[in-house]
Amino acid sequence: MCFCNNCRKSTGSIGMANSWYSKRRAFKITKGAGALRTYKDHATDSGGTVERSFCSNCGSPMIAENRSKFPDAVIVTYGTMELETGKMWKPELEFFCKRKADWLETPVETVKFHEL
Ligand SMILES: [Zn+2]
Known part of the structure; x- marks a missing residue:
């Protein structure tokens, strides 16, 4: 999270839930790659540039990449994944918790990072 x-801001919500894939070489878009559009988000809290890719057909945020800080990681938005009931994950990490809504509870096993 x-x-x-x-x-x-990019989600228009309280935060972004993502799945992190640590091996870029193992990640492959199998369908719809031509609809992706990417903008470079330079004004980040971490100081790095995040490349945010979204679907040009529906506007959904799809992928985020921070190549300067996490060169091998691909971050996929949770809401775009087709996960079966019972296979949905709970967050393992939270970032920028100082901006988290104070009414949103963190699962006990989640590790919090106040800053990157
Ligand atoms: Zn963020």
């Missing part, structure tokens, strides 16, 4: 200003 990321609660930085940019993730909140």
